[in-house]
Amino acid sequence: DADVTQTPRNRITKTGKRIMLECSQTKGHDRMYWYRQDPGLGLRLIYYSFDVKDINKGEISDGYSVSRQAQAKFSLSLESAIPNQTALYFCATSADMYEQFFGPGTRLTVL
Amino acid sequence: GNSVTQMEGPVTLSEEAFLTINCTYTATGYPSLFWYVQYPGEGLQLLLKATKADDKGSNKGFEATYRKETTSFHLEKGSVQVSDSAVYFCALSRAGNTGKLIFGQGTTLQVKP
Numbered sequence: 154d155a156d157v158t159q160t161p162r163n164r165i166t167k168t169g170k171r172i173m174l175e176c177s178q179t180k181g182h183d184r185m186y187w188y189r190q191d192p193g194l195g196l197r198l199i200y201y202s203f204d205v206k207d208i209n210k211g212e213i214s215d216g217y218s219v220s221r222q223a224q225a226k227f228s229l230s231l232e233s234a235i236p237n238q239t240a241l242y243f244c245a246t247s248a249d250m251y252e253q254f255f256g257p258g259t260r261l262t263v264l
Numbered sequence: 265g266n267s268v269t270q271m272e273g274p275v276t277l278s279e280e281a282f283l284t285i286n287c288t289y290t291a292t293g294y295p296s297l298f299w300y301v302q303y304p305g306e307g308l309q310l311l312l313k314a315t316k317a318d319d320k321g322s323n324k325g326f327e328a329t330y331r332k333e334t335t336s337f338h339l340e341k342g343s344v345q346v347s348d349s350a351v352y353f354c355a356l357s358r359a360g361n362t363g364k365l366i367f368g369q370g371t372t373l374q375v376k377p
Contacts, residue, residue, distance in 0.1 A: 201364060
């Protein structure tokens with residue numbers, strides 16, 4: 154089984170809808186991250202969490218919120234989806250500052 | 265601020281050719297540097313890293329040297345294979361143990377038989 158899983162893997166939704174993307178990990182890491190990937194822009198950090206009680210904004214947090222339900226679970230929500238949030242979303246975990254382990258990604262399309 | 269710049273892609277090579285993907289960075293302090301690889305349909309995975317100046321990271325025939333004087337971390341491989349076709353991302357982690365990565369825009373490599 155994969156160490157970092159994301160659900161759903163693909164999602165098509167309409168403008169204004171609320172969407173939740175979920176991430177679970179079995180690596181036992183305290184640190185979890187949410188990124189979005191856009192062509193030509195690389196990955197950009199949305200939110201990160203260093204433990205269950207610690208949530209921090211990344212460089213592009215506007216329009217997003219997160220919830221760290223447990224050490225193993227970190228969810229990303231789009232409160233009211235808009236078309237420019239169409240992207241590939243990745244969850245990642247780490248035990249330290251040197252290596253992050255990525256999930257397979259969720260492809261989100263907002264119409 | 266901190267940033268990473270990679271050479272524009274796509275890069276198309278024949279099998280067994282020599283590969284160089286350029287990466288330069290701007291950062292305060294002494295960041296750690298990374299190359300991540302993304303195979304089609306998958307998430308990113310760490311390819312190699314270097315944590316201080318003059319360190320050489322290496323893995324699977326790839327290598328990169330942390331050059332502080334030129335603020336560079338170029339990725340090289342002596343003989344590429346079709347299976348190396350992927351997107352390669354250069355990244356840095358800022359000093360201070362934050363663990364946050366700053367990525368370059370990615371370079372697509374296509375290796376033809």
